[in-house]
Amino acid sequence: MNTTNRSSKHFKFRRNAQWSPCKSPSIPASTPLPLPATSSRDCDLSGRVAIVTGGYSGLGLETTRALRSAGAKVIVPARDHEKAATALEGFDGVEIEAMDLLAPASIDAFAERFLASGQPLHTLVNSAGIMACPLARDSRGYESQFATNHLGHFQLAARLWSVLR
Numbered sequence: 001m002n003t004t005n006r007s008s009k010h011f012k013f014r015r016n017a018q019w020s021p022c023k024s025p026s027i028p029a030s031t032p033l034p035l036p037a038t039s040s041r042d043c044d045l046s047g048r049v050a051i052v053t054g055g056y057s058g059l060g061l062e063t064t065r066a067l068r069s070a071g072a073k074v075i076v077p078a079r080d081h082e083k084a085a086t087a088l089e090g091f092d093g094v095e096i097e098a099m100d101l102l103a104p105a106s107i108d109a110f111a112e113r114f115l116a117s118g119q120p121l122h123t124l125v126n127s128a129g130i131m132a133c134p135l136a137r138d139s140r141g142y143e144s145q146f147a148t149n150h151l152g153h154f155q156l157a158a159r160l161w162s163v164l165r
Ligand SMILES: NC(=O)c1ccc[n+]([C@@H]2O[C@H](COP(=O)([O-])OP(=O)(O)OC[C@H]3O[C@@H](n4cnc5c(N)ncnc54)[C@H](OP(=O)(O)O)[C@@H]3O)[C@@H](O)[C@H]2O)c1
Pocket: 053, 054, 055, 056, 057, 058, 059, 060, 077, 078, 079, 080, 083, 099, 100, 101, 102, 103, 127, 128, 129, 130, 131, 148, 149
């Protein structure tokens, strides 16, 4: 297999993609890879509302940090409120809400609370997840990694779809 050709296809796709939602004037979409370092200082997301699942750990926590520093309001659904509150200590403008992706009723309840609040939703980042965990199943019998990473997020996105802009 020719890996050089595969890389070059990938490069062309990335280079032509509209990758910058903030349309930063300093980095045109035609900029060749690797992209120059950018930061949330290039974006103004004031007035925007984002939900970041897993927004209190790993990639999700950094996503929360970046969205907040760009001015967005961030809602972090968490199955462990105390852990989330500790990780997000010092972050103003972040709300922690109860939600367990392995529990369909809690996903519905979270989505219903959000819809009832009347807020628009500009960004949904589905970062929560587990991997390579021992075999376990949710209450419906689905394997836990599939249920958390895929089914839970699918349900969440479907419930919030009508307000996602
Ligand atoms: N980091 C990488 O290099 C990498 C590479 C490829 C793919 N990924 C994938 O990217 C995703 C995030 O990775 P990460 O490194 O940021 O992971 P992480 O630090 O382990 O964070 C995962 C987050 O998901 C939350 N979570 C897990 N199960 C949940 C559930 N049932 N309901 C609600 N929240 C739940 C965790 O909350 P608790 O702490 O309360 O459990 C935690 O906040 C994962 O799906 C991972 O497999 C990561």
